[in-house]
Amino acid sequence: MADPNAGAEPTAVAETVLDTVAAVAPDVRAGLPGRRRYLDGENPSGEAVLAADVYADDLLESAIGDVAGVGSYASEERETTVDVGDGPVSVAVDPLDGSSNLKSNNPMGTVVAVYDAPLPASGRDLVAAGFVLYGPVTTMVAGVGAPGDAAIREFLVTDDGEREPLGDVDLPAEPTVYGFGGRVPDWPDDFAAYVDEIEDELKLRYGGAMIADVSQVLSYGGVFAYPALESAPDGKLRLLFEGNPVAYLVEGAGGQSSTGDGSILDREATGLHQRVPVYVGNGDLVERLEAALADS
Numbered sequence: 029m030a031d032p033n034a035g036a037e038p039t040a041v042a043e044t045v046l047d048t049v050a051a052v053a054p055d056v057r058a059g060l061p062g063r064r065r066y067l068d069g070e071n072p073s074g075e076a077v078l079a080a081d082v083y084a085d086d087l088l089e090s091a092i093g094d095v096a097g098v099g100s101y102a103s104e105e106r107e108t109t110v111d112v113g114d115g116p117v118s119v120a121v122d123p124l125d126g127s128s129n130l131k132s133n134n135p136m137g138t139v140v141a142v143y144d145a146p147l148p149a150s151g152r153d154l155v156a157a158g159f160v161l162y163g164p165v166t167t168m169v170a171g172v173g174a175p176g177d178a179a180i181r182e183f184l185v186t187d188d189g190e191r192e193p194l195g196d197v198d199l200p201a202e203p204t205v206y207g208f209g210g211r212v213p214d215w216p217d218d219f220a221a222y223v224d225e226i227e228d229e230l231k232l233r234y235g236g237a238m239i240a241d242v243s244q245v246l247s248y249g250g251v252f253a254y255p256a257l258e259s260a261p262d263g264k265l266r267l268l269f270e271g272n273p274v275a276y277l278v279e280g281a282g283g284q285s286s287t288g289d290g291s292i293l294d295r296e297a298t299g300l301h302q303r304v305p306v307y308v309g310n311g312d313l314v315e316r317l318e319a320a321l322a323d324s
């Protein structure tokens with residue numbers, strides 16, 4: 029059969045990838061109830077794996093692998109990339125973000141990053157990024173285009189896996205929420221001092237799923253961080269699967285991202301599963317954070 033995406037622009041391939049992730053989302057959601065148990069073994073980041081993580085990863089690998097123009101698929105749950113075709117586009121997925129929330133029945137997401145480069149790739153190679161949020165309503169937030177050029181939009185994902193546009197996403201100018209991961213005694217002193225200031229200005233909203241916590245920042249304005257920790261200087265979140273796509277979306281919605289020292293999108297990619305400190309939100313809050321870290 030003729031390849032419908034043969035020679036297609038990476039952005040056209042990326043649109044199809046986002047459609048595909050939305051199309052699979054109802055199946056991911058429908059498969060959760062019977063998959064709340066942990067499996068034996070760990071993922072490449074050394075974390076426990078739920079049956080639902082593997083189920084979502086298999087569904088996404090199969091569906092995204094069928095998209096013409098996609099050459100490789102990578103996921104937080106797999107050691108190496110999978111060759112799925114001849115195209116130049118690489119797709120990196122966090123199949124279930126915040127899956128430890130499954131036990132307590134709190135929100136989770138699927139994160140997708142589309143790179144026009146072999147992996148590991150820089151955030152500057154992104155041609156699209158998005159996430160599905162499995163909250164009371166299933167929604168997708170996504171953008172297509174070079175970082176900074178893409179409009180970020182929210183969609184309702186219907187029970188049939190269609191995307192219905194809900195509108196543009198722009199960070200509110202008056203921020204109200206913050207959410208920071210990691211154990212408080214493990215926070216470096218400079219970050220803890222920043223938190224002392226922020227606590228007086230914003231209210232705490234932390235749910236333990238990056239995508240749900242970032243969605244609060246996109247909706248209400250504020251700052252989300254999974255910071256560098258005393259015990260883990262690169263934090264917890266993964267650059268290719270989590271940091272880059274979230275940075276792309278928050279920057280595209282008018283905010284800023286930082287590793288503590290410049291945009292996450294500028295962090296050199298050296299490994300598929302490398303970690304990165306993640307600070308995202310309204311520009312002035314992220315700039316104050318960078319200043320607080322630089323002063324120490």
Ligand SMILES: O=P(O)(O)OC[C@H]1O[C@](O)(COP(=O)(O)O)[C@@H](O)[C@@H]1O
Nearest residue numbers: 124125126127128209210236237238
């Ligand atoms: O339990 P903690 O330390 O607060 O960590 C929460 C963070 O870990 C994550 O759950 C990691 O993502 P995964 O569930 O995809 O491994 C993030 O979604 C979240 O921001």
Ligand SMILES: [Mg+2]
Nearest residue numbers: 122125126270
């Ligand atoms: Mg995750």
Ligand SMILES: [Mg+2]
Nearest residue numbers: 122123124125
């Ligand atoms: Mg995950």
